[in-house]
Amino acid sequence: MENRILIVDDEKTIYSVIARRLAMEGYSCAMAINGREALGYFSKNNCSLIISDIRMPEMNGLELLKNVKAVRPDMMFIIMTAYPEIDMAVEAIRLGANDFIIKPVDLELMVFSVKKVLERKRMEEEIETHHKNLEKLVEERTSKLREALLVLKKTHLDSVKVLAGAIDAKDPYTRGHSDRVRKMSMKIGMKLSFTKERLENLFFGALLHDIGKIGIRDEVLQKKGQLTPEEYQYVQQHPLIGVKIIEGIDFFKDKISMIRNHHEHFDGGGYPDGLMGETIPLEARIIAVSDAFDAMTSLRPHRKAMPVEDVILEMEKGKGRQFDPQVLEIFLNEKIYQ
Ligand SMILES: [Fe+2]
Numbered sequence: 001m002e003n004r005i006l007i008v009d010d011e012k013t014i015y016s017v018i019a020r021r022l023a024m025e026g027y028s029c030a031m032a033i034n035g036r037e038a039l040g041y042f043s044k045n046n047c048s049l050i051i052s053d054i055r056m057p058e059m060n061g062l063e064l065l066k067n068v069k070a071v072r073p074d075m076m077f078i079i080m081t082a083y084p085e086i087d088m089a090v091e092a093i094r095l096g097a098n099d100f101i102i103k104p105v106d107l108e109l110m111v112f113s114v115k116k117v118l119e120r121k122r123m124e125e126e127i128e129t130h131h132k133n134l135e136k137l138v139e140e141r142t143s144k145l146r147e148a149l150l151v152l153k154k155t156h157l158d159s160v161k162v163l164a165g166a167i168d169a170k171d172p173y174t175r176g177h178s179d180r181v182r183k184m185s186m187k188i189g190m191k192l193s194f195t196k197e198r199l200e201n202l203f204f205g206a207l208l209h210d211i212g213k214i215g216i217r218d219e220v221l222q223k224k225g226q227l228t229p230e231e232y233q234y235v236q237q238h239p240l241i242g243v244k245i246i247e248g249i250d251f252f253k254d255k256i257s258m259i260r261n262h263h264e265h266f267d268g269g270g271y272p273d274g275l276m277g278e279t280i281p282l283e284a285r286i287i288a289v290s291d292a293f294d295a296m297t298s299l300r301p302h303r304k305a306m307p308v309e310d311v312i313l314e315m316e317k318g319k320g321r322q323f324d325p326q327v328l329e330i331f332l333n334e335k336i337y338q
Contacts, residue, residue: 003118004045005029008038008052008064009080014105018051021107022114035059039067042075049076049118051101051110054088062092069096074124076117080105156251164207167214171221177294182206184290185283187336188327192282202283204251205258209287212242212259236271239263257281262288265322277324285324289315289331292322297337308337 005022007015010033019029030047032038034056042050050068054061061079068075079092079100089100098117101110164178171177185206189199213221216238220231227235242259246252261275261284268276270288280288296311306314312332319325330336 003027003049004047005049005051005114006032006038006041006045006047008032008035008050008056008061010034010053010056014053017107018105018110021111025111025115027114035061035064035067038064042068048121049078049114051078051080051114053080053103054085054092055082062088062095065092065095065097074121076121078113078117160204160207163211167208167210170213170216170218174295174298177298178207178210180294181209181287181290184293184331184336185286187334188286188290188330189283191330191334191336192286198283201254202258202286205255205283206287206290208242208246208252208255209259209262209291210238210242211245212238212240214245215241236263240272258283258287260284262291264288266324267321270322280324282324282327285327289323289327290336292318293331293337 003026005027007018007029008031009015012031012033015029015031019031022029030041030045032041035052036059038050038052039059041047050064052061052064059067061081065077065079068077073096077092077097079089079097080103081089081092081100082103086102089097089102092100098120099113101113164182168175168178182203185202186199189202194202216235220227220234223231239260239262243256246259247256258281261273261280264270264273264275264280264284265288266277266280266285268274293311293315296306296314297308299305315323315328315332319328
């Protein structure tokens with residue numbers, strides 16, 4: 001059944017001779033006397049090869065070939081042609097025939113051609129199966145890797161959140177500060193059409209901008225009342241302490257500038273580097289705006305929380321001084337703080 005060969009010829013004797021010879025090789029054959037009958041057989045039965053004459057009544061071999069290849073491009077097809085019509089054999093090959101046999105048929109050459117064509121079909125099928133298996137394997141591996149990456153990212157995010165929690169825990173007055181700064185900074189980044197990758201960096205940079213506070217003594221951070229100038233100077237070291245904490249970790253390399261420079265002022269009056277204008281990384285300028293807003297609206301040891309309207313007025317005064325005017329405009333106009 002698997003290697004059934006359909007022989008299409010209007011002369012029954014040719015069919016008998018060919019079928020008998022192919023039976024000796026273990027093939028079973030079916031017969032059709034023209035293209036139309038062959039198509040009928042082909043649509044209802046399985047066969048792996050068609051051997052067809054060219055000149056036949058009703059539907060000739062070339063038309064049959066076209067019809068068969070249109071439905072089953074992988075169907076093997078050998079055309080039989082008399083020597084004077086050799087140009088038709090060329091046309092048949094162009095249409096997708098796999099081989100041609102010159103009439104009168106040399107049976108040994110025919111057997112050779114049939115074996116060659118069927119072997120090729122077998123190999124093509126094997127390659128196809130192999131490809132499918134390979135695709136399936138790659139798909140399975142990819143989805144497993146994807147799952148593993150998700151778990152890894154989630155675990156990673158969890159540990160960073162724990163770290164951010166630790167920063168806020170050092171300073172009870174700023175509970176939730178890191179996460180609020182993260183949220184507002186992300187909104188600004190989105191308004192600035194940051195790429196997904198840049199937003200992800202900003203996510204972690206903003207969440208950890210105050211990580212250096214872990215290294216500041218509690219009695220200073222939690223001091224009730226104004227800080228002395230020395231204490232104030234000491235607290236101002238937190239961006240550089242933050243850099244020291246994370247600089248050895250590969251993942252944080254592209255977040256270093258956000259941690260180091262989130263207290264720079266647009267006019268150059270900030271710390272620790274006194275950077276000015278656009279030499280301050282944009283992400284750090286974004287965090288500076290969100291950070292200042294959240295600091296002013298939060299209760300602090302030495303002062304009460306300010307009402308939002310007052311904070312907005314205060315921030316407007318800092319436009320171009322403490323804050324990047326473009327970032328501040330987005331923050332206020334788009335009501336990022338809401
Ligand atoms: Fe800070």
